[in-house]
Amino acid sequence: MPEPILELRDLAKSYGAVEALRGVSLDVAEGSFVALVGASGSGKSTLLKTVNALVVPGTGSVSFEGEDVAALPGPALRRRIGYVFQAIGLFPHMSVGENVGIGLKLAGERNRAARIAEMLELVELDPAMASRMPSELSGGQRQRVGVARALAPQPDLLLMDEPFGALDPVTRDSLGERVRELHKRLGLTTVMVTHDMAEAMLLADRVLVMSEGRIVADETPAGLLSGAGGEEAQALVAVPRAQAERLARIDR
Numbered sequence: 001m002p003e004p005i006l007e008l009r010d011l012a013k014s015y016g017a018v019e020a021l022r023g024v025s026l027d028v029a030e031g032s033f034v035a036l037v038g039a040s041g042s043g044k045s046t047l048l049k050t051v052n053a054l055v056v057p058g059t060g061s062v063s064f065e066g067e068d069v070a071a072l073p074g075p076a077l078r079r080r081i082g083y084v085f086q087a088i089g090l091f092p093h094m095s096v097g098e099n100v101g102i103g104l105k106l107a108g109e110r111n112r113a114a115r116i117a118e119m120l121e122l123v124e125l126d127p128a129m130a131s132r133m134p135s136e137l138s139g140g141q142r143q144r145v146g147v148a149r150a151l152a153p154q155p156d157l158l159l160m161d162e163p164f165g166a167l168d169p170v171t172r173d174s175l176g177e178r179v180r181e182l183h184k185r186l187g188l189t190t191v192m193v194t195h196d197m198a199e200a201m202l203l204a205d206r207v208l209v210m211s212e213g214r215i216v217a218d219e220t221p222a223g224l225l226s227g228a229g230g231e232e233a234q235a236l237v238a239v240p241r242a243q244a245e246r247l248a249r250i251d252r
């Protein structure tokens with residue numbers, strides 16, 4: 001068994017009367033690709049953000065590569081943990097290249113241009129796009145830049161919060177595949193929040209289902225497909241399965 005790169009212990013977090021996390025413990029093995037699924041408000045984003053200390057848990061601890069994240073300085077944490085998210089996206093006043101290079105700049109690297117070009121190629125964008133502004137890109141291109149920005153400082157861990165949420169299905173599928181490929185090639189550990197169980201099962205090798213602040217299922221995609229994980233997990237698996245069956249029944 002590979003060493004756990006992440007160890008979450010008894011995490012609880014409340015926002016006023018809302019208990020977003022109610023006792024989550026989890027080990028994530030180095031090199032694994034973990035998907036976090038579950039209903040809206042079940043605590044997925046909150047859990048993810050405890051890992052890079054954007055959320056400080058009320059109780060419990062998060063250890064990353066054997067160190068308590070609460071004790072790690074912010075810049076070191078951001079260099080070692082890449083973060084891609086849907087809502088905030090890129091810095092609008094910076095060019096694509098500056099966005100991709102921001103982590104390298106903060107780390108004091110001087111020769112950033114070559115690495116920026118390399119990162120853009122990695123996510124299948126033309127390096128000439130470095131001089132464009134984010135507003136001049138499509139949504140899918142912007143998300144690619146977001147992935148390049150997160151990977152530029154060569155993190156060990158990649159956190160993704162609904163990274164492909166706003167994309168058309170074709171772009172979403174191809175970018176998902178690309179991320180899966182990069183995950184393997186770069187030897188990353190990846191934790192991805194998604195609403196889409198089909199996406200979770202296709203990309204991840206471990207799927208966690210959250211409900212009301214707890215992890216209620218922890219299964220492989222194969223396990224889920226053969227009926228494991230309990231009622232809530234199976235309710236989520238039933239959606240893409242029913243769609244596939246309905247498609248198969250369409251008269252041709």
Ligand SMILES: Nc1ncnc2c1ncn2[C@@H]1O[C@H](COP(=O)(O)OP(=O)(O)OP(=O)(O)O)[C@@H](O)[C@H]1O
Nearest residue numbers: 015018019020038039040041042043044045046047
């Ligand atoms: N900053 C905050 N202040 C107050 N309540 C919050 C805050 N962040 C999250 N919550 C609440 O905590 C609960 C869990 O939220 P969280 O964003 O973790 O859920 P989620 O599973 O990621 O949801 P979604 O799928 O809709 O993104 C929700 O009830 C939410 O309203």
